[in-house]
Amino acid sequence: MQRIAVAIAISVCLFASFVRGSPSPSDATQKGRAFLAGLLDSELGLLPEYRGANVYWLFHDNYLAAKVLKTSHPQIAQTIRSAIEREGIQRSGKIEILFMEAQKPLPFRQYQLTEVRRTANKVLRTEVVTDTALEGWDQYADLLLLACIAETNRPASRQHWDTAMQMWDGKGFLDAAARHDQRYATYKLSLALLAASQLSPPAKPPDGLLDKLLSLQSDSGGWITDYDATGRKIGLANVETTCLAILGVEAFARVKPKPQG
Numbered sequence: 001m002q003r004i005a006v007a008i009a010i011s012v013c014l015f016a017s018f019v020r021g022s023p024s025p026s027d028a029t030q031k032g033r034a035f036l037a038g039l040l041d042s043e044l045g046l047l048p049e050y051r052g053a054n055v056y057w058l059f060h061d062n063y064l065a066a067k068v069l070k071t072s073h074p075q076i077a078q079t080i081r082s083a084i085e086r087e088g089i090q091r092s093g094k095i096e097i098l099f100m101e102a103q104k105p106l107p108f109r110q111y112q113l114t115e116v117r118r119t120a121n122k123v124l125r126t127e128v129v130t131d132t133a134l135e136g137w138d139q140y141a142d143l144l145l146l147a148c149i150a151e152t153n154r155p156a157s158r159q160h161w162d163t164a165m166q167m168w169d170g171k172g173f174l175d176a177a178a179r180h181d182q183r184y185a186t187y188k189l190s191l192a193l194l195a196a197s198q199l200s201p202p203a204k205p206p207d208g209l210l211d212k213l214l215s216l217q218s219d220s221g222g223w224i225t226d227y228d229a230t231g232r233k234i235g236l237a238n239v240e241t242t243c244l245a246i247l248g249v250e251a252f253a254r255v256k257p258k259p260q261g
Contacts, residue, residue, distance in 0.1 A: 035221030045083035093129030190248030
């Protein structure tokens, strides 16, 4: 009897340890927001690309951070918005699709990464949409998922979703970029959750996708940029990936998608 009692006690301890090591989605997003808030550069009023970086992206990073921190850290969010306005940058033209703020979301056009200015050893950059049409965009899961969100025609939106899902291989989205880089991008998991929640009716994301996304959060609270076929994390926790992960997890929590028959 004593051995049984000991075995039960060990099992309870192991179970408790497992639960503690598996934070809920709400705990994960709270930790993610704390990570973002802790990156604020008080001098610039902006977040660097990742901890220790000297590059500060207005779009997408800080635009997303201001959105994500609006409720939980309103003063920081306002600081970021004011800093973006100070630099005279009003839009990117692509990432605003997530909030229905893109003026001309479709058709997709080529993107340009530009330097806004330098101050001491810090560089401010942003992404802007050009007037040149983007060819071959349907070979990339992230753009298909953004098109799914931006498209107002329901059948067309659903077709973009279905095409993106054909790239899911059980581990991640094996699109043209993933095949070239030999790694999966974490943020594409987040975009899938966002797109699924905005379809009408909502779509069911692939089994295991949410768990995979949650597993890619680092101890710092930020989400790691990439991972390989074994699940090994590659890269660092950065602002853009963390913001999109928070948005994706919370979008999934708001909607209970029904399986598509």
